Amino acid sequence: MLKLGIIGTNWITEQFIQAALSTKKYQLTSVYSRTEEKAQQVATKYEAGEVFTSLADFFAQGSFDVVYIASPNSLHFEQAKAALEAGKNVIVEKPAFSNPTEMATITALLAKKPQLFLFEGARHVYEPNFQITKQAIQTLDQVQGATLVYMKYSSRYDQVLAGKTPNIFSPKFSGGSLQDLGVYVVYDAVSWFGVPDDVHYFANLLPTGVDGRGTAILTYPGFNVTLIFGKNATSYLPSEIYGLHETLVLAPNAADLAQVTRYQPDGKTVELGEPADENPMTHEAEAFYSMMTTQDHQMANSALKTSQAVNQVLFKLRQSAGIEFAADQGN
Amino acid sequence: MLKLGIIGTNWITEQFIQAALSTKKYQLTSVYSRTEEKAQQVATKYEAGEVFTSLADFFAQGSFDVVYIASPNSLHFEQAKAALEAGKNVIVEKPAFSNPTEMATITALLAKKPQLFLFEGARHVYEPNFQITKQAIQTLDQVQGATLVYMKYSSRYDQVLAGKTPNIFSPKFSGGSLQDLGVYVVYDAVSWFGVPDDVHYFANLLPTGVDGRGTAILTYPGFNVTLIFGKNATSYLPSEIYGLHETLVLAPNAADLAQVTRYQPDGKTVELGEPADENPMTHEAEAFYSMMTTQDHQMANSALKTSQAVNQVLFKLRQSAGIEFAADQGN
Known part of the structure; x- marks a missing residue:
């Protein structure tokens, strides 16, 4: 069972939570939102124990193994970077990053932390x-x-x-x-x-x-x-x-x-x-779980190469x- | 009733003959083919009286009012030019002419023969x-x-x-x-x-x-x-x-x-x-007949302007x- 953290509470994040939980391979442990009420609402709905309104606290204190990021596109980069620096695996919604410079910074960071995974949520x-x-x-x-x-x-x-x-x-x-x-x-x-x-x-x-x-x-x-x-x-x-x-x-x-x-x-x-x-994100949730738990860095790197090309x-x-x-x- | 002449005997020419005859506003009078047997075959099938194997004779002696041209694209220009010079109206299959130079030569010729019509067979x-x-x-x-x-x-x-x-x-x-x-x-x-x-x-x-x-x-x-x-x-x-x-x-x-x-x-x-x-060329046959018999040069010029733009x-x-x-x- 992987512990899942989420940033934001929009509809696509809920769709991913539902997909992840439906596989019975993830549990939602940690919810970040700037608005405590929204964070608490999602945490209650999906039985998550940790609620954060500070992103720094979320990364420093959250018990999650992997964070799902579906914030506005321009925020993906700083959030994914912070997650990797905090030793967390990352699933970042497509488009992962705004330009090749951001992508290169992230892949360089990943190279320094070879145990971590970063996936682009290209669900289809x-x-x-x-x-x-x-x-x-x-x-x-x-x-x-x-x-x-x-x-x-x-x-x-x-x-x-x-x-x-x-x-x-x-x-x-x-x-x-x-x-x-x-x-x-x-x-x-x-x-x-x-x-x-x-x-x-x-x-x-x-x-x-x-x-x-x-x-x-x-x-x-x-x-x-x-x-x-x-x-x-x-x-x-x-x-x-x-x-x-x-x-x-x-x-x-x-x-x-x-x-x-x-x-x-x-x-x-x-x-x-x-x-x-029914939920089109179920297969990616399964695939990410499989790569993370079997430490299949080869498949993850292949997916990352496609992300870079895209x-x-x-x-x-x-x-x-x-x-x-x-x-x-x-x- | 308009008298129709045709150049060539391919399938699209037969489709146009059938469309024209179905309107009961055209009769096929004149058939040109390099091969006498082919010309005779089409003439017999559609009850045309005149068969030619010389294009010069076709234009000089044919009794038709309007010629339908569906030869290979590169031949449209010389054949349409010869037709206009012989005082015949022209229906030329699309694309009418190979380039704007050919088109300009034809429109200049048409300007000198304002009683004649030239239509591009854009049937749709x-x-x-x-x-x-x-x-x-x-x-x-x-x-x-x-x-x-x-x-x-x-x-x-x-x-x-x-x-x-x-x-x-x-x-x-x-x-x-x-x-x-x-x-x-x-x-x-x-x-x-x-x-x-x-x-x-x-x-x-x-x-x-x-x-x-x-x-x-x-x-x-x-x-x-x-x-x-x-x-x-x-x-x-x-x-x-x-x-x-x-x-x-x-x-x-x-x-x-x-x-x-x-x-x-x-x-x-x-x-x-x-x-x-059933025959998609029936409407153009009707439209061309109408313009020619009512001398609707305004509508014909409008169609010609579209031909030029295309x-x-x-x-x-x-x-x-x-x-x-x-x-x-x-x-």
């Missing part, structure tokens, strides 16, 4: 249909490219229309649609096709300084991958990976792989996917579109 | 669901962009894989997937959103010198339109036009608009489209991808 990568898709791609006669889509209108965009800057659309908090939803399809592309030779991002730039939606082209030898993502419009398109004579269709989108369907040359279909879990691609895409974060200053 | 533009889509776009709260898809594997790509260069994949014949299928979605974009400010084409270039497939980005003020088309892979994606809170979904693709569905903010759908005709966009997209045609030499 750990779902069975992600690996099923990867294996199906290997069997295509010749990869001709892909169209990977994840675009959903966010009610918080209403605030942008009203002239405000919610965190998720703020460059101060490393926000924007590329970071929030694009990261899923960048993970897809890097995991399935490797690191692209070149990237271009055609972004819809918002008055807040980040992107509302866009189309990105990742260039590979012999084919391109088209990424379509956004938070100020909604797409109902599934995603596709093209062979010469066969096409894989991922539905409902490239982040929620409920169905993985192979379209044969004659148009007939074969369903390859497994039914998805971090690089996200940064290059931002550069392509001229999107700068407060976290980039001084880099 | 004349189908009711195309206008229904255009009107629906006007009612979106704010256009946020579009994803327009038309990608179907062509059996003639098998020849490319075998090291050959069929006309449709030859730069000598102004071939490639942009010209053959991309033209549909470029027509969509130009008709629905206007002339883009900028274009980028990420093409899969073939050893033959043209494109097998690709993704193009058309840049408009405040949004981009993503075009996905090709002939060496197959997509099952519908197409989409994004409003802020609503999305229009075009199925099965952006060229065959069988269904035009409005997705409301709550995810509920309203079908806007009309059932399509021709420009296709050329810029080719330049973006470095695709050159034999027809470009000396321009």
Whole structure:
């Protein structure tokens, strides 16, 4: 049983707590929130004994083995760094860090603490249909490219229309649609096709300084991958990976792989996917537990290498579109 | 009743003959083919009285009012020019001409013969669901962009894989997937959103010198339109036009608009489209007849302006991808 600490009490943190507890391999021991009432509420709900309103105390006195971090993106870096320095394992929600400089600082710190683990919470990568898709791609006669889509209108965009800057659309908090939803399809592309030779991002730039939606082209030898993502419009398109004579269709989108369907040359279909879990974070919770308890640093390093590649691609895409974060200053 | 002449006897020419005859407003009078047997066969099948194996004789002696040209793309220009010079109206299959120089020569010739008509056979533009889509776009709260898809594997790509260069994949014949299928979605974009400010084409270039497939980005003020088309892979994606809170979904693709569905903010759908005709060329045949017989030069000029804009966009997209045609030499 691993002891889990959490920073913040937002909906995704609760979803992770529920996923972790459902595996019966984690217990929630420690809750940090700036607001004591909120911390106490979550602690009571999930039977955690420790409540903190000081982050320094949380790391110094918390009895947890691993912390799950799902704060605004720009805060991940300092919190993960503090956690590692306090000797804690880290699960940091995607996108893990704002830029390659932050990523390099963290990996250097990890190298000095080789017993610790740091995982990026790319939950879809750990779902069975992600690996099923990867294996199906290997069997295509010749990869001709892909169209990977994840675009959903966010009610918080209403605030942008009203002239405000919610965190998720703020460059101060490393926000924007590329970071929030694009990261899923960048993970897809890097995991399935490797690191692209070149990237271009055609972004819809918002008055807040980040992107509302866009189309990105990742260039590979012999084919391109088209990424379509956004938070100020909604797409109902599934995603596709093209062979010469066969096409894989991922539905409902490239982040929620409920169905993985192979379209044969004659148009007939074969369903390859497994039914998805109710809580999509269960598989990552299982995988992180397994790596930590079996000390599987090889698998963890492989995942970290993918995180680094995704971090690089996200940064290059931002550069392509001229999107700068407060976290980039001084880099 | 208009007298129709045809050049060549391929499947699309037969489809147009059938569409034209079904309107009961055309009769096929004149058939040209280099092969007398083929010409005679089509003439017999559709009760045409005149058969030619010389193109000069076809134009000089044929009794037709209007010629339908669906030869390889690179031949459209000389054949349309000869037709206009012979005082014939012209329906030329899309893409009408290989580049803006050819287009300018034709429009200059048309200006000298103001009684004649030249139409580009952009059949989907004349189908009711195309206008229904255009009107629906006007009612979106704010256009946020579009994803327009038309990608179907062509059996003639098998020849490319075998090291050959069929006309449709030859730069000598102004071939490639942009010209053959991309033209549909470029027509969509130009008709629905206007002339883009900028274009980028990420093409899969073939050893033959043209494109097998690709993704193009058309840049408009405040949004981009993503075009996905090709002939060496197959997509099952519908197409989409994004409003802020609503999305229009075009199925099965952006060229065959069988269904035009409005997705409301709550995810509920309203079908806007009309059932399509069995022969998709019937509506253009009707429209061309109407313009010619009512001498509606205003509508014809409006269509020609769209043809010119599409021709420009296709050329810029080719330049973006470095695709050159034999027809470009000396321009």
